[in-house]
Amino acid sequence: MPTIQWFPGHMAKARREVSEKLKFVDIVFELIDARLPLSSRNPMLDQIVQQKSRLILLNKSDLADPNQTNLWVNYFREAGHHVLALTAKDDKSVKQIVPASKKVLAEKIARDQEKGIKPRAIRAMVLGIPNVGKSTLLNHLAGKKIASTGNRPGVTKGQQWLRFGTQLELLDTPGILWPKFEDPEVGQRLALTGAIKDDLLHLDDLALYELEVFTRFYPEQLKERYKLTDENLTLELPELLLLIAEKRGFKDDYERASEMLILELRQGRLGRYTLDRFEELSE
Template sequence: MNINWYPGHMKKTKDLLKSQLKLVDIVIELLDARIPLSSKNPSIDEIIGNKPKLIVLNKIDLAHDGETRRWENYYKSQGFNAIPVNTMTGAGVREIMNEAQNITQEKMDNLKKKGIINRPIRLMIVGIPNVGKSSIINRLAGKKSAKTGDRPGVTKGKQWIRLRGNMELLDTPGILWPKFEDEEVALNLAFTGAIKDEIMDTETLAYRLVQRLYNKYETNFVERYNIDRNIEDPLEVMNAIAINRGCILSKKEIDYDRVSNLILDEFRAGKLGKITLESPINEGE
């Protein structure tokens, strides 16, 4: 798998993030509930240091409910609150705001004692591409969102967005990019669309997805594509799906490009059901 990595770019990103951390009270680390480990930037804990942090598990509408609960318990055992969120319905958004207030309560009380009244709680959201940061921001801001302008010390172009509940968010789009330390991480990010399909051909990607999912989520495939439950080989599963969905070329050959895109698109859209690719038990919970 050919994945480029640019150390110079990462250093610049780290330096930018560290400089902006001084301006915020709390960092919200946004993870994909289907791949909480793979969607975590491996440098984020080092970068934010002792800054208060709140973990948000986004896209729970696409993730397996039982696995999401296990991830909540896992993070709780690690000393973090992890809030599951569905930006489609807004579920969990109020909990983000409540928890941010709880975590920063002592600091805000100290500011009041110094005569600083009604100073907004300042947040920063970090997360990899396609993890739903914009949707979270829109939910937090509500319909009356408004940029509050540059503040001293803020890199030019970075804006504060006014949120509900006397909060402000430092908007830093695209500030983080995942480091691919192993193939499994890269595959998980590719499966969920966090990185472009061009890192590997879609046929191979779809095959690897079927290979990964079919044993655990066989019923999902059977019900979605009306295929024989007794099929075991991933390629034969793809062939059966192609036949049932009409992904056929001339001379009755399988159109692997079309069926591969079909499988990937339907998995990413949740049409295969609620599926989680990583379990905390694999990390020695």
């Protein structure tokens, strides 16, 4: 997992680089993780992007709870944003981006047409925190493997455009911004999905958090994966963790059970889930 140590200097530089690139594009694709529609956003994005047209892409929607994704899509729409649930790994899903971008830019396109300006490809850049799928999206849009930026803010190369058909041109390096790591709960959520490597968080705390989410929102998925009964799910979470450990043949090994639980979640073995709950927003 690539990690970035974000220091104030890096953040200022990342921000400057994004602002520079914004000048060249018509639209920003803000990539967020559909399992974490709030936690995986950069806290200063509105300030950085300002009035530039934006399409929010809820990526990894193949891993997220579809009911929650629908609620979040509506939420962003009602807030006045253009938004699309996306799976960057899937070419069919990625194909929706051009028509959606045209919708976002409809007014500008119509204005240009009235003025007799010849239509040209839409220029866009991809923006998001590390691990939301920026490189994956660029690769699928470009239809080929492009060199990784190494996920380091502050690495600038000559700017190049990747062409996607005749209608879309993308800056070949995505804008990488920092997550909201100052909020411990956000840190926990990002760490559980594997988006950040947080050495301050203990594996057992992460595993207990995972069990809290799954006993509450996805009990059937948990029961099926670990052959549990309804009664098992009424256990205190540390006891439930020990029971799962025992079932897997490593009795009393809390550490190993935690590791396994987190790994299996990240491998998708527990099915689809969303950690940022829409209903929490109105609480």
